Amino acid sequence: MLSHLLIEVYIFVLAVFVGFQLISKVPSVLHTPLMSATNAIHGVILVGAIALASSVHGTLDVSIAVAAVFLATLNVVGGYVVTDRILGMFKKKSAERPTE
Amino acid sequence: MNTLLEVGYLLTAVLFILGVMRLRSPATARSGNLTAASGMAIAFIVTVLKYHSYSWLLIGIAIIVGAVVGTYAAKKVRMTAMPQMVALFNGMGGGAASLISIGALHSSWSHGISTPGSSISALLTILIGSISFTGSLLAFVKLQELISGRPVTFGAQKLVNGILLAIALILGLAMVISGGKHDFLTLTTYVIIAVGLGVLVVLPIGGADMPVVISLLNAFTGLAAAATGFLLANNVLIIAGALVGASGTILTQAMSRAMNRPIQNILFGAFGKVAAGEGGPLAGTDGVVQTASVEDVATILAYSRNVVVVPGYGLAVARAQQEVRQLMEKLNQRGVTVRFGIHPVAGRMPGHMNVLLAEADVPYDSLYEMDAINPQFPQTDVVLVIGANDVTNPAARNQPGSPLYGMPILNVDQAQRVIVLKRSMKPGFAGIDNPLYTNPKTSMLFGDAKASLSQLLRELDDV
Numbered sequence: 001m002l003s004h005l006l007i008e009v010y011i012f013v014l015a016v017f018v019g020f021q022l023i024s025k026v027p028s029v030l031h032t033p034l035m036s037a038t039n040a041i042h043g044v045i046l047v048g049a050i051a052l053a054s055s056v057h058g059t060l061d062v063s064i065a066v067a068a069v070f071l072a073t074l075n076v077v078g079g080y081v082v083t084d085r086i087l088g089m090f091k092k093k094s095a096e097r098p099t100e
Numbered sequence: 101m102n103t104l105l106e107v108g109y110l111l112t113a114v115l116f117i118l119g120v121m122r123l124r125s126p127a128t129a130r131s132g133n134l135t136a137a138s139g140m141a142i143a144f145i146v147t148v149l150k151y152h153s154y155s156w157l158l159i160g161i162a163i164i165v166g167a168v169v170g171t172y173a174a175k176k177v178r179m180t181a182m183p184q185m186v187a188l189f190n191g192m193g194g195g196a197a198s199l200i201s202i203g204a205l206h207s208s209w210s211h212g213i214s215t216p217g218s219s220i221s222a223l224l225t226i227l228i229g230s231i232s233f234t235g236s237l238l239a240f241v242k243l244q245e246l247i248s249g250r251p252v253t254f255g256a257q258k259l260v261n262g263i264l265l266a267i268a269l270i271l272g273l274a275m276v277i278s279g280g281k282h283d284f285l286t287l288t289t290y291v292i293i294a295v296g297l298g299v300l301v302v303l304p305i306g307g308a309d310m311p312v313v314i315s316l317l318n319a320f321t322g323l324a325a326a327a328t329g330f331l332l333a334n335n336v337l338i339i340a341g342a343l344v345g346a347s348g349t350i351l352t353q354a355m356s357r358a359m360n361r362p363i364q365n366i367l368f369g370a371f372g373k374v375a376a377g378e379g380g381p382l383a384g385t386d387g388v389v390q391t392a393s394v395e396d397v398a399t400i401l402a403y404s405r406n407v408v409v410v411p412g413y414g415l416a417v418a419r420a421q422q423e424v425r426q427l428m429e430k431l432n433q434r435g436v437t438v439r440f441g442i443h444p445v446a447g448r449m450p451g452h453m454n455v456l457l458a459e460a461d462v463p464y465d466s467l468y469e470m471d472a473i474n475p476q477f478p479q480t481d482v483v484l485v486i487g488a489n490d491v492t493n494p495a496a497r498n499q500p501g502s503p504l505y506g507m508p509i510l511n512v513d514q515a516q517r518v519i520v521l522k523r524s525m526k527p528g529f530a531g532i533d534n535p536l537y538t539n540p541k542t543s544m545l546f547g548d549a550k551a552s553l554s555q556l557l558r559e560l561d562d563v
Contacts, residue, residue, distance in 0.1 A: 004333065008329070008330055008333070008335070008338055011335055011342075012326060012338050012339075012342050013342075015338065015342030015343060016346050018346075019342055019346025019347055022117065022120045022121060022343070022346075022347075023120070023346055024350055026120075027125075027469060028450070028451055028454075028469050029126060029451060029467050029469065030125075030126060030454070031444075031450035031454075032449055032454065032455045033129060033133070033451075033455070035314070035315065035348075035450060035451075036186050037132070037136060038120070038322070038347045039186055039190050039193070039318055039321075039344070040133075040140070040189070041116055041120075041140075041340050041343060042193045042321050042324075042341060042344040043189075044140060044143055044336060044337060044340045045325045045337060046143075046144065048196075048197075048200050048337055049200050050148065050159060051332060051334070052200050052207075053153065053155050053158070053159050054151035054152070054155060054156070054159065055153070056207045058210070060206070061203050061206055061210075064199050064202055064206070065155075066155065067162075067199055068196045068197075068200045069159050069163060069196075070165065071196040072166070072193065073162065073166025073167055073170065074166045074169060075170075075189050075190070075193040075196060076140060076170070077167045077170035077171055077174070078169075078170030078173055078174045078185075078188075078192075079170075080140070081170065081171050081174035082174035082177065082182070082186070082189070085175065086179075089461075090129065090130075090464045091461065091463055091464065092126070092127065092463055092464060093463040093466070
C-alpha cells in the first residue's frame with residue numbers, strides 16, 4: 001500500500017518537473033492558447049468521473065458522479081474546441097493571401 | 101483488462117507531453133492541441149472499455165449534452181470574451197474533481213472501505229476543486245460584467261477567510277480520524293465552506309488582476325485533478341494534473357512579475373485602493389501636453405521608416421483591431437516596417453492581446469514580446485501607443501516613489517517620437533500620472549481609438 005503511494009508520488013514529482021521544463025519555454029505570444037490547452041488537459045478528470053459513475057450505486061452517489069461526468073465533458077470538449085479556434089487564427093506572413 | 105487501461109493511459113500521458121511540446125511554436129501549436137486531444141480520446145476509449153455499468157445510459161446522456169454545450173459555447177464565444185470562457189471551462193473541471201471526490205468518499209464510507217490516505221486525498225480535492233469551481237464562476241461573472249468587476253472588500257476579510265479555512269481543516273481532520281461514521285453533515289458543512297472560500301478569495305480581486313487569478317485557478321484545478329489521481333490510483337490524472345499545475349504556476353508567476361505585484365498582494369490587497377492615495381492630480385505638473393491632429397499623425401507615420409505599435413486593452417474595448425491591421429498594411433505598402441510590441445499583461449488573460457490581433461489577421465511574426473522589442477526602441481522612428489497606459493509609464497523605471505516603480509515596461513520613451521491615441525487625459529488603471537504624456541517627444545491624439553484610426557486610414561491615402 002505504502003509502496004503504491006510512493007510510486008504515485010514519484011510520478012507526480014517527475015511530472016511536475018517535466019511540466020516546468022515544458023511550459024517555461026512557451027513564448028508569451030502563445031500564453032492564451034497554452035492556458036486553454038492545459039485547461040482542456042485537466043479535463044482528463046473525465047475518466048475519473050466515468051470510473052466513479054460506473055462503480056457506485058445508490059441515487060445520490062450516481063447523481064453526483066453523472067454530474068461530474070457532465071462538468072468534465074464540458075471542460076474537455078469546450079477546452080479543445082476553443083483552443084483549436086484560437087490557434088487557427090495564428091497565421092504567418094508568408095501564409096497570407098497575396099497583397100491586394 | 102487492466103493492462104489495456106494502463107497502456108492506454110501511458111500513451112495518453114505521452115501524447116499530452118508531446119502536445120504541450122508542440123505548443124512552444126506558433127507553427128506547430130495547432131497540431132499540438134490535436135495531439136493532446138487524441139491522447140484524451142485514447143484515455144476515454146480505454147476507460148469506457150474497462151467498466152461495465154448499469155448507469156451507461158445516464159453517463160452517455162451527460163457526455164452527449166456536455167459535448168454539445170461545450171462545442172457550442174466554444175464556437176460562439178468572442179475572442180475578447182476568451183478569459184471568462186477559459187475561466188468557466190476551468191471551473192467545470194474543478195467542480196468535476198470536487199464532485200468525484202465527494203462521491204468516492206461518500207461511497208467508500210457506505211462500504212466501510214475508507215482509509216486515512218484516501219480520505220485525505222478526497223478532502224484535499226474537495227477543498228481545492230471547490231475553490232476553483234466557485235472562484236472561476238465568480239471570475240466569469242465579473243469578467244462578463246454581470247456584476248461589477250471592481251474589488252469588493254470588507255474589513256476582516258483575511259480573518260474571515262483564515263477562520264473558515266481553519267474550520268474546514270478541523271472538520272477534515274475529524275472525518276479522517278472517524279473514518280466516516282455518521283459524518284454526512286460534517287461533509288456537507290465542509291463542502292459549503294470550501295465553496296464559500298472560492299467566492300471570498302476572488303471577490304476582492306479587481307478586473308485588471310484577472311490574468312493572475314485565471315492562471316492561479318488553472319493551477320488549482322490541475323492540482324485538484326492530480327489529487328483525484330491519488331484518490332483513484334489513476335496515473336494519467338496525476339501526470340496531467342501535475343503538468344497543468346506546473347503551467348498554471350509558471351504563468352501566475354510570469355503575470356505577477358509583469359505587473360510588479362507579489363501574488364499575495366494581488367490576492368489580499370485590492371490594488372485600486374492601495375494606489376489611489378498616491379495618484380495625485382491629473383497630467384503633469386512639470387510639462388505641457390502636446391496634441392496632434394489626425395493629418396499630423398498621418399504625415400509622421402507615412403514618412404517614417406519603422407513604426408512600433410503598442411496596443412493595450414483599450415484597443416480591444418474600442419474594437420479597433422481591424423483598423424490597426426489595415427493601418428499596418430497601408431504603411432507596409434509605403435515601405436514602412438510595422439511591428440507590434442506587446443506587454444505580457446496586455447489584455448485580460450496571459451497573451452490575450454496576441455490572440456485579439458491574430459483574430460484581426462495580424463501575422464504572428466509581427467508580434468514582439470517585451471524583451472524582444474525593448475532594445476529596438478532607440479532605433480524606432482515612431483511608436484504608436486493605442487489604449488495602453490501604465491505599461492508605458494517611465495515612472496516605473498525612474499521614480500522610486502511611484503507605486504509602479506520596478507514594473508517591467510515597454511520603453512517607448514526611448515523612440516524618436518511617440519504618438520499616443522487616448523480617449524482623454526484620465527489616468528490608467530493604477531490611477532497614476534504618466535510622465536510620457538508631457539515628454540516633448542510625445543504627441544497626443546485624443547478620441548475613440550476606432551474613430552481615430554479610421555480617420556487616420558483615410559488621411560494616409562491623401563498624404
